Amino acid sequence: TIDDTARIFHTLMTEFLGYSTYAVHGTDWVSAVAYSLYSSFKTTVLAAHFVFLPFVSPSVEEITANTITLSDIQKVTEQRVIEFNAIGNGYLIEQSTKPNDIGLALYNNPVGQLGWIGANIKLWSDSRVGSLPSVLDNTAIVTSVSLDHLTDSFLSSVWIYAQNANTFKTVYTKAPTNVPLLFRQYEYNVSLWPEEYVAKVGNLVS
Structure with a gap:
């Protein structure tokens, strides 16, 4: 917990x-x-x-x-x-209710993990991503996603949503x-x- x-x-x-x-x-x-x-x-x-x-x-x-x-x-x-509530919280529902579905589907899928996690990183970040003064670029996104993929921790990482629903x-x-x-x-x-x-x-x- x-x-x-x-x-x-x-x-x-x-x-x-x-x-x-x-x-x-x-x-x-x-x-x-x-x-x-x-x-x-x-x-x-x-x-x-x-x-x-x-x-x-x-x-x-x-x-x-x-x-x-x-x-x-x-x-x-x-x-x-407003934008997040309209189009950005689909991942939250999926990971909160069916963590194994998305976790196993993307478990050994680096491109899938990049799409799933990378899209959210961009959504939650400075909208000027890729240009100054934002320091977020594609290298930073790939590096972050690689931590999940190379450590085989994507499945366990999404379980935090389901296990702590009332946090x-x-x-x-x-x-x-x-x-x-x-x-x-x-x-x-x-x-x-x-x-x-x-x-x-x-x-x-x-």
């Missing part, structure tokens, strides 16, 4: 690497691991930085209803959210710690958390 992974990371940091304190950073699924560390190990985790949260982001309609004013960067993200919470709760939480809204993200929502889950500092 996510909490088990956090516990193992904590043991690695404190018992094997010898750190008495440390900071955490998380995005996407690792945001859930980082938040578990932030919530559970408040004497050793001295700061947490996120660009993604393990809480379901508010809908565009909810943000509007709460009269939340978005920055220019957040307005870009809002459009990304991203719909009810916002505040972590039992006063440790500083920093949040950076990534412009090209496919989820949007205004400051008013981030402040609900931790000791948000700016």
Whole structure:
């Protein structure tokens, strides 16, 4: 589980690497691991930085209803959210409900894995991919996908969706710690958390 992974990371940091304190950073699924560390190990985790949260982001309609004013960067993200919800979340449904189907179909298929993972990397990234100032190019995408293929880990990697179906919470709760939480809204993200929502889950500092 996510909490088990956090516990193992904590043991690695404190018992094997010898750190008495440390900071955490998380995005996407690792945001859930980082938040578990932030919530559970408040004497050793001295700061947490996120660009993604393990809480379901508010809908565009909810943000509007709460009269939340978005920055220019957040307005870009809002459009990304709309596009993702319309055409970008098919992989999420497949991996959450039938991980073996896609996992076995693409298990020994490097071109298939490149198509499946690479398309999502491009979807979630700077739309200027391949040209400056974006540092993402085809080499970076192939390198990332190769990690799954060459380690035979594609099948196991998609299972995180099915095994942790309730990780991203719909009810916002505040972590039992006063440790500083920093949040950076990534412009090209496919989820949007205004400051008013981030402040609900931790000791948000700016």
